[in-house]
Amino acid sequence: MSEQTGPGGTPATQERPFRLMIPLWVVLSAAGDLIFWFVAGPHVPPGGMSNVARGAQFDFNVLFVVALPVVLAVWVYMGYAIVMWRASRPGAPEPVGGPAARGNFKVQVAWIATTTVVVLGMFVFGTVELIVPAGAGGGEGPNPIWTPASKNILPIQVIAQQWKFTYRYPTFGGMETDRLVVPDHTTIAFHVTSLDVIHSFWAYQIGVKADANPGIDNVAFATTRQLGTFTVRCSELCGIWHGAMYTYGKVVSKSQFEKWAISTERQLAPNTKDLPPFAYTYTPSANGATGGYYTPHVDPYSKVEHYGATPQHPKVTQPAAATVTTATG
Amino acid sequence: MSRSGRIAIVLGMLAVVVFLVVFTAMSFVGSEPPTVNLTAGHVPGRPVHLVLQTDGAVGVGPHPTWVGYQAKDPATGAWVQTGLWQVPAHTKLDVTIYQFDSGSALRNQNWGRVTGVSATLNTAPFGLIDSNKVPVGHTFSIPALGISVPLKGVNTSLKNFCTAGPCNPATQAHNTITFSITTPGPGSYHWQCFIPCGLGFLYGNGGPMQTEGFMGGFLEVMA
Numbered sequence: 348m349s350e351q352t353g354p355g356g357t358p359a360t361q362e363r364p365f366r367l368m369i370p371l372w373v374v375l376s377a378a379g380d381l382i383f384w385f386v387a388g389p390h391v392p393p394g395g396m397s398n399v400a401r402g403a404q405f406d407f408n409v410l411f412v413v414a415l416p417v418v419l420a421v422w423v424y425m426g427y428a429i430v431m432w433r434a435s436r437p438g439a440p441e442p443v444g445g446p447a448a449r450g451n452f453k454v455q456v457a458w459i460a461t462t463t464v465v466v467l468g469m470f471v472f473g474t475v476e477l478i479v480p481a482g483a484g485g486g487e488g489p490n491p492i493w494t495p496a497s498k499n500i501l502p503i504q505v506i507a508q509q510w511k512f513t514y515r516y517p518t519f520g521g522m523e524t525d526r527l528v529v530p531d532h533t534t535i536a537f538h539v540t541s542l543d544v545i546h547s548f549w550a551y552q553i554g555v556k557a558d559a560n561p562g563i564d565n566v567a568f569a570t571t572r573q574l575g576t577f578t579v580r581c582s583e584l585c586g587i588w589h590g591a592m593y594t595y596g597k598v599v600s601k602s603q604f605e606k607w608a609i610s611t612e613r614q615l616a617p618n619t620k621d622l623p624p625f626a627y628t629y630t631p632s633a634n635g636a637t638g639g640y641y642t643p644h645v646d647p648y649s650k651v652e653h654y655g656a657t658p659q660h661p662k663v664t665q666p667a668a669a670t671v672t673t674a675t676g
Numbered sequence: 677m678s679r680s681g682r683i684a685i686v687l688g689m690l691a692v693v694v695f696l697v698v699f700t701a702m703s704f705v706g707s708e709p710p711t712v713n714l715t716a717g718h719v720p721g722r723p724v725h726l727v728l729q730t731d732g733a734v735g736v737g738p739h740p741t742w743v744g745y746q747a748k749d750p751a752t753g754a755w756v757q758t759g760l761w762q763v764p765a766h767t768k769l770d771v772t773i774y775q776f777d778s779g780s781a782l783r784n785q786n787w788g789r790v791t792g793v794s795a796t797l798n799t800a801p802f803g804l805i806d807s808n809k810v811p812v813g814h815t816f817s818i819p820a821l822g823i824s825v826p827l828k829g830v831n832t833s834l835k836n837f838c839t840a841g842p843c844n845p846a847t848q849a850h851n852t853i854t855f856s857i858t859t860p861g862p863g864s865y866h867w868q869c870f871i872p873c874g875l876g877f878l879y880g881n882g883g884p885m886q887t888e889g890f891m892g893g894f895l896e897v898m899a
Binding site for chain 2 (some may be wrong): 591621
């Protein structure tokens with residue numbers, strides 16, 4: 348044979364499949380990306396309640412816009428092949444071997460170069476998006492490498508235990524409450540730890556997700572940008588009632604936060620004085636049934652015979668009935 | 677043996693295996709602790725009374741040495757070791773808890789607070805127990821309703837300290853905790869004890885803390 352034939356029975360030199368595929372791909376990609384970016388993009392979770400949430404939303408949207416043309420390139424090529432090169436099409440040739448089936452240097456170079464640029468571009472983009480918003484809402488461990496520029500950071504300790512989160516506000520007397528209230532337009536440092544097993548603090552709409560490990564102070568940053576309610580869930584399977592370990596937090600105005608924090612601090616004062624001094628981690632005892640986290644841990648009755656553990660602190664001999672106090676809240 | 681005979685034996689054995697597998701699976705899936713029903717005969721507008729006790733050892737069932745709650749069945753007056761309690765919706769629920777178990781200092785003193793309700797301890801109103809001075813045995817908490825009540829522990833050195841349930845409030849040492857709530861709309865509301873009280877398990881969080889019917893369960897609110 349002196350003349351090579353291409354798919355579709357036409358001579359390879361005469362067929363120009365990419366003349367149809369490329370314009371189709373360009374139009375579909377442009378339309379799809381624009382529709383996604385402007386119609387769906389603003390509604391992509393986790394929303395815009397904080398800078399890191401907005402960052403995550405932006406990242407998802409960028410990834411989608413980059414990925415869609417790749418997906419469409421495959422689909423357009425596949426669709427063209429199914430329609431134009433199907434065996435049942437009249438005049439379809441038999442598959443050919445030889446030089447026509449060998450690699451196309453230009454196509455190979457273009458493919459490798461394009462995918463390399465896309466992957467490396469995503470790598471650089473992802474790294475920048477992780478560093479610039481100070482860890483992008485992820486836990487950075489006890490010594491964060493990337494910290495926010497703001498000098499006014501509100502520290503809030505997140506204490507996880509089976510199966511609930513409580514929150515300590517060290518700048519408000521170290522009060523501990525089961526309500527997570529944060530002020531708007533404020534940078535917050537979440538110090539996440541656990542009193543027992545591994546949990547994970549996931550404040551969904553504000554884009555914070557940090558592991559809660561016993562004995563570890565895991566710090567995550569976020570700057571609130573929008574008033575509203577957000578969901579807090581444990582995202583680490585942590586026992587039988589893991590599914591019930593969720594609650595809701597609130598972003599309120601700064602003035603509302605001040606009012607809430609001051610009144611709550613006052614209301615919880617009788618309990619706060621019995622809490623240990625604020626610490627970034629709390630070390631569990633060998634046997635949780637004896638207490639053991641918060642010093643001084645004493646059992647005025649008979650911990651030894653009941654639990655088989657050795658008391659580590661002097662017993663308190665104060666009469667039991669006199670130590671029950673009544674609080675307003 | 678003929679070929680048909682061998683096939684019959686194989687098929688018969690296969691049927692037995694399938695039956696055993698299905699029976700075991702269905703038994704496991706279908707098994708559930710009993711439910712104490714407070715809705716039967718309830719007159720709308722009238723309160724219902726949930727009576728509970730906490731025992732250091734429940735004394736019944738497959739784990740008699742485990743700590744757990746028991747509920748009084750209003751129909752029979754018997755104590756039932758279960759964490760499933762059915763109550764009517766939008767109804768005043770009076771809760772009485774007889775705390776027979778001992779206590780200790782809390783791992784997290786935050787659980788010494790009464791939240792969401794007004795409670796009494798041995799008829800006296802209380803809002804907080806400093807567990808560094810007074811041992812706390814358990815909490816009764818329904819997180820979704822914002823309710824948590826600490827239960828003061830009993831001195832184990834008392835002669836009438838109850839060592840195995842169900843315990844008798846008339847004769848054995850206990851603390852009585854009462855409070856009332858208005859039940860919400862229909863649904864399942866998870867309740868639990870927040871004090872790691874699983875004696876003998878790492879950090880107190882195993883065994884009864886991880887098994888429905890001992891230190892956790894559901895308040896089943898019925899329409």
